[in-house]
Amino acid sequence: MVAGYQTRLRLITVMALLGVALLVLTAQLLRWQVFDRATPLAYAKRNEGERAQKPLKPQRGLIYDHDGVLLACNLTTYSVGASPNAMLDQAYRRKFAERIAPLLGQEPAAIMEKIADTTRMYVRLEDHVSQATAREIAQLNYLMVTLEERNKRVYPQGALAAHLLGFVTSDLAGYRGSYGIEGFYESVLRGKPGIGIAEPDPWGEPIPVTMGQYTPPEDGKNLYLSIRYTAQHLVERELVRALQESGAESGTVVVLQPRTGAIIAMASSPAYDPNDYAKEAYESFIDPAISKVYEPGSVIKVVTVAAALDSGAIAPDEVFYDPGAIEVGGNPIYNPDKQAYGNVDLTVVLGKSLNVEAAQIAVRLGPERFYHYLRRFGFGSPTGVDLAGEVAGGFKTPEDPEWSESDLGRNSFGQAMAATPLQVAVAIASIANGGLLMKPYVVQAITDNDGNSVEIPPKPIRRAITAQTAHTVTRMLEKAVEQETVLAQVPGYRVAGKSGTAQVYVVGGYHPTATIASFVGYLPADDPAVLILVVLRRPQTSPWGSQVAAPVFARIAKELMVLLDVPPDAMRQHTIGSPATTTAQW
Amino acid sequence: MYAPVVRNCESLNARDMSETMNTQTAPPIQTLLRPGHLVHRFMGRMERRDALGILLMILIVSLVGWLYLTQVHITSATNLQIEQSRQKLREIEAENAALRVEIAKWESLPLVEERARALGFAPATSAFYMSVPGYSVEEVSAWEANRLEINP
Numbered sequence: 195m196v197a198g199y200q201t202r203l204r205l206i207t208v209m210a211l212l213g214v215a216l217l218v219l220t221a222q223l224l225r226w227q228v229f230d231r232a233t234p235l236a237y238a239k240r241n242e243g244e245r246a247q248k249p250l251k252p253q254r255g256l257i258y259d260h261d262g263v264l265l266a267c268n269l270t271t272y273s274v275g276a277s278p279n280a281m282l283d284q285a286y287r288r289k290f291a292e293r294i295a296p297l298l299g300q301e302p303a304a305i306m307e308k309i310a311d312t313t314r315m316y317v318r319l320e321d322h323v324s325q326a327t328a329r330e331i332a333q334l335n336y337l338m339v340t341l342e343e344r345n346k347r348v349y350p351q352g353a354l355a356a357h358l359l360g361f362v363t364s365d366l367a368g369y370r371g372s373y374g375i376e377g378f379y380e381s382v383l384r385g386k387p388g389i390g391i392a393e394p395d396p397w398g399e400p401i402p403v404t405m406g407q408y409t410p411p412e413d414g415k416n417l418y419l420s421i422r423y424t425a426q427h428l429v430e431r432e433l434v435r436a437l438q439e440s441g442a443e444s445g446t447v448v449v450l451q452p453r454t455g456a457i458i459a460m461a462s463s464p465a466y467d468p469n470d471y472a473k474e475a476y477e478s479f480i481d482p483a484i485s486k487v488y489e490p491g492s493v494i495k496v497v498t499v500a501a502a503l504d505s506g507a508i509a510p511d512e513v514f515y516d517p518g519a520i521e522v523g524g525n526p527i528y529n530p531d532k533q534a535y536g537n538v539d540l541t542v543v544l545g546k547s548l549n550v551e552a553a554q555i556a557v558r559l560g561p562e563r564f565y566h567y568l569r570r571f572g573f574g575s576p577t578g579v580d581l582a583g584e585v586a587g588g589f590k591t592p593e594d595p596e597w598s599e600s601d602l603g604r605n606s607f608g609q610a611m612a613a614t615p616l617q618v619a620v621a622i623a624s625i626a627n628g629g630l631l632m633k634p635y636v637v638q639a640i641t642d643n644d645g646n647s648v649e650i651p652p653k654p655i656r657r658a659i660t661a662q663t664a665h666t667v668t669r670m671l672e673k674a675v676e677q678e679t680v681l682a683q684v685p686g687y688r689v690a691g692k693s694g695t696a697q698v699y700v701v702g703g704y705h706p707t708a709t710i711a712s713f714v715g716y717l718p719a720d721d722p723a724v725l726i727l728v729v730l731r732r733p734q735t736s737p738w739g740s741q742v743a744a745p746v747f748a749r750i751a752k753e754l755m756v757l758l759d760v761p762p763d764a765m766r767q768h769t770i771g772s773p774a775t776t777t778a779q780w
Numbered sequence: 781m782y783a784p785v786v787r788n789c790e791s792l793n794a795r796d797m798s799e800t801m802n803t804q805t806a807p808p809i810q811t812l813l814r815p816g817h818l819v820h821r822f823m824g825r826m827e828r829r830d831a832l833g834i835l836l837m838i839l840i841v842s843l844v845g846w847l848y849l850t851q852v853h854i855t856s857a858t859n860l861q862i863e864q865s866r867q868k869l870r871e872i873e874a875e876n877a878a879l880r881v882e883i884a885k886w887e888s889l890p891l892v893e894e895r896a897r898a899l900g901f902a903p904a905t906s907a908f909y910m911s912v913p914g915y916s917v918e919e920v921s922a923w924e925a926n927r928l929e930i931n932p
Contacts, residue, residue, distance in 0.1 A: 205831060212838075253873070264884040270874035325874050350884030427889045756907040765909045 248392065252385030254347065255414030257359065257375060260458075260638070263423040266349050266359055266376070272328040273342040274298060274319045278309040280338035290336065297330055298323065322346060345369070347376075353467045355426050357481035358419075358460055358636065360582060361468035373479050375417065375636060377582030382640060385414035418639040420456035425449060428753050429459040436746040437463055441734030442711075446483045446615045447750065448727040452623040452716055454652035455632030457579070458724060458758075460616070484577075484584040487612035488710050488729070491696030491739070492530075492547040493622065494608030496714075498556055499540055500625060500667045501567030504659040507559045510666050513537050520550045522603025527553045530695065541670050544692060545678035547740075549607045556606030564602060565591045570658045571621040572631055573613055578655070579634040587613040608696060615712075619727040621658070622714045625671075626690070626722040629664035631655045672719045682715055682744035684751045686762030690722075691715020691747065693739035698732065708732045713743035717751055723760045726750055 226234050257266035274294075281287045291305035298305070298320040308317050321344075323331070328341050347362035347369070360374030371380040388411035429447045437445050449459040462482040466474040480486060502508040518534025520527050529535070529548050543551040556564050568574065568589065576584045589611035590597040604610040616634060624631040633653040641647040659667075671690035675682050682691050694712040697704035712729040716722040728743040728750070736742050760766070885891070 202831075209834065263887065264880060267880055267884070268877055269881055270870075270877065325871070325878060348881050350881050351888050354888075424889065756904075761909045765911065 248390045250388035250390055250409075250411045251345065252387055252411035253413040254345070254362070254369065254385060255379075255383040256416045257383075258416065258418050259421050259423040259426070260419060261422060261424075262418075264350055265355060265419070265421075265423070266347065269346045269348045270325055271322040271344050271346045272325070273321050273344055274323050274328070274331060275316050275340040275342065276309055276319055276336075277316055277338040277340075278312045278314045281309060282312050293334060294319070294331065294336075294339070297327055316340070347468075349468045351423070352469065353465045354423075354430060355421060355461070356465045356468050357462050357479075357483065358421065358426075358581065359468060360479075361471045363471075371582075373583055374481065374581050375419070378580050379417060379637065383414040383417070386412035388412070413643055416641045416643075417637050418641065419636050420451075420454075420458060420638045421460070421636060422458050422757070424757050425459040425754060426461065428757065429750055430461045430463070430465070432746055432750050433461055433463045436728070436730060436742070439735070440711075440730055440742040442730040442742070443732040444482065445731060446727075446729045447746070448483055448615050448619040448725075449750070449754065450619055450623055450634060450725055452626035452632070452722045452725045455620070455623070455634045456638060456652065457634055457636050458754075460636075481581065481583060483615045484579060484581055485614070487585060487587045487614055488731070489609055489611060489696040489699060490613050490618045491608040491694035491710065491712065492549075492552075493618055493692050493694035493712055493714050493739075494611070495544060495547060495552045495606070496625065496667065496671065496692050497568065497571050497573075497621060498552050498559075498564070498606045499544060499670070500659050500663055501564060501571075502555045502559045503540075503666060504567070504629075504663040505559060505563050507563070508540075508555055510540065510670075513539050514543065514551045514554060516548055516550050518550065520553055520603075522553050522557060523599030523601070525600030525603060527603050527607075541673045541677070544670050545674035547607075547693065547695075552606040553603040556602050561592045561599070561602050564605070565589070567658070568605070568611075570631070570656060571624060572617055572655070572658075573611070573621065577614075577616055577620050577634050579616060580637050584616075585614060587611070587617055608694060615727055615729050618712075618714060619725060622692075622727070623716070623725045624658045625664045625667050626716040626725055627664070628661040629657055629659040631658045668719055671715075675715065679713070679740050679744050681740065682713055682747050684717060684748050684755070686764065687717045687751070687755060687760075688719040688763055689715050689717045689748075689751070690719040691744075693744055695737060695739045707737070709737040711737060711739040711741070711743045713739050713747045715747055715751070717755070718760065718763055718766065720763070721766075723758055724751070724754055726754070 254268050256264065256268075259265055276290075276294075278287075281290060287306065287309055288302070291302040291309070295302040295305045300320070305319060308319055311317075323341075331339060332341060349356075349359060349361070358374050360372055360376035360378075362369050362376055363372050364370075369384075371377045371383060376383065388409045389407065390409075391407040429449060433445050433447050436442065444463060446462040447459070448457070450457045460483050464478070466478040471479070499508075503510060514537070516529070516535040516538050518529060518532070527549050529546075529550055535542065535546065535548060538546070538548065538551065542548070543555075559567075574586060574588050576586045578584075589605055590601050601610050620631065620634050631654065633655050635650060635652070637650060639647055639649050668690045671692055672688055675689045675691045679691065679693055682689055682693070692714055694710075694714070696710045696712070698708040698710060699705075710729060710731050711733050712727065714725065714727040716725040726747050728746045730739075730743050730746070733742045754760075755762075
């Protein structure tokens with residue numbers, strides 16, 4: 195019985211203690227929830243802010259060419275850091291350096307130097323370390339080593355299509371696309387960050403059990419370009435070769451589909467590697483095809499003739515008298531070779547690129563109609579291509595106080611006006627396209643990771659000239675190439691084209707010798723698959739577009755016809771004409 | 781049978797006890813307020829059933845607490861697993877991206893060209909087209925073919 199009493203006594207004691215503990219807990223809960231609510235609420239609110247700041251980064255959209263070749267993607271890399279203040283022992287530091295240096299591709303001495311200051315809490319040992327290396331470092335189990343995950347934009351094809359693609363910069367505000375497609379489609383490629391709301395532990399890491407809300411990041415959309423990797427490679431290769439052969443300072447090639455405005459290839463040289471953009475000068479990033487203007491020169495004669503034919507100011511079979519010189523607005527105009535040609539028709543005017551006749555035609559057309567047509571062909575305003583940094587170019591008009599009639603004469607053969615290579619290509623492409631001006635584009639489809647896809651259809655801007663005029667001008671350009679620009683000819687294909695040689699404008703006038711040589715053409719002339727514009731700046735071997743730019747056009751065109759699977763004229767017409775009776779052609 | 785109030789009272793029989801109680805006078809107030817006295821009185825009133833009830837309550841509270849903690853543990857573990865899976869997914873995606881870059885680099889034309897030359901291939905200088913008798917060819921121009929490719 196005594197034992198039972200003691201048991202009861204112990205029981206009562208334990209219960210009393212529990213009761214007291216319960217009372218204390220109840221009192222504390224009452225204090226927090228009733229009497230002193232403000233203090234814990236303040237704590238909660240303070241933590242609330244911390245919890246909300248746990249953004250989950252989206253993956254930037256990928257960029258593919260027309261055939262699905264990867265042009266831009268993301269790579270996860272790591273920044274490796276260390277805390278020298280946690281390695282006070284010299285021998286330990288040396289051992290650490292010897293173990294980690296080979297993984298980072300550095301010498302132990304370099305690591306030792308970085309961690310020499312033992313008062314520092316953090317030093318960065320290496321950036322952009324691969325995932326495999328990061329894993330090896332993590333397996334070393336060094337507590338004083340930190341691995342910080344980073345995203346890096348990678349361009350697997352190196353400098354290929356660098357100006358077109360642009361690159362991605364990173365600053366305190368995060369990653370941002372600059373120039374080209376990366377810049378123009380920044381909002382599409384960037385994606386939407388997600389958020390994970392969780393209470394932080396004392397080290398700021400989220401406590402999994404408290405993960406109240408998890409909104410996954412929305413990755414950026416992927417872009418499929420109209421650019422064909424093989425065509426781009428060909429164009430860049432030929433452009434580099436052209437610069438070497440002609441001694442030109444720089445060059446640009448634009449290849450587009452006249453019927454759609456799709457840019458198949460576009461390159462400028464010198465280019466840069468977007469993977470190492472930080473090593474390049476700012477000027478390298480500017481795409482000369484869309485952001486730098488030049489005087490197009492004689493290529494504009496095509497527009498002048500087309501405008502005059504379309505407006506009825508001249509007739510297709512009209513014969514002009516070429517005296518070798520003409521004065522327009524008090525400014526004398528000569529032919530490029532300073533020769534007089536007497537009676538000439540429009541094919542000769544275009545073939546021999548006669549300035550005097552171009553000026554005569556512009557005068558007959560009158561400034562109002564001439565500038566109206568220049569605008570209809572897209573000059574003076576951006577083409578609207580989906581690339582960042584496009585400029586409008588321009589020319590003076592009678593509305594400008596500085597305009598004079600001499601400007602009309604000079605504009606007629608591409609002087610005293612500024613245009614980008616793409617503007618020139620698009621304008622001439624409208625003639626190849628039966629007079630319909632198309633908006634040039636680079637992105638033809640946008641897809642997401644769920645398999646949704648949005649196709650971007652070709653977009654006509656306006657009709658520049660009638661189909662009949664376009665057809666007539668094409669025939670003239672075809673004959674001009676056939677008779678005068680032999681170097682632009684492509685065996686098996688009829689080519690319509692025009693060369694241009696523009697003087698280089700410098701402060702106070704024109705450079706005495708430097709030129710910008712160009713050639714623009716399209717083929718097959720009766721059903722153009724591509725238009726190619728070649729621009730070479732300051733060539734050394736010859737100043738003439740017909741001499742240095744035309745052969746580059748021909749080389750590119752010849753290979754492009756194979757790449758784009760366009761059979762020669764004879765074969766194509768034979769096949770289309772009588773498909774059932776065709777025979778082998780060797 | 782319940783235990784009596786007074787210590788060592790097990791030796792008293794019922795009569796003795798009744799006499800003791802009858803002859804007992806009220807204790808002074810100091811005695812009543814002594815902690816030992818209070819405990820004695822409480823223990824005198826507490827029965828086994830009450831103790832069982834209290835134990836049951838403690839058991840229920842413990843059970844509820846255990847259930848709660850179990851749930852919290854499961855949720856925590858699941859969250860941890862989800863977090864680990866997400867991390868794993870990120871790692872696999874990163875590895876995938878790295879492999880994609882590697883493939884793209886190996887597929888790059890300069891490299892393919894170099895490899896082809898090493899294998900004895902030479903660049904084609906021209907293409908020959910031939911038409912096959914009886915082969916049905918649609919009247920589609922190059923432009924049409926390209927347009928169809930863009931907008932299937």
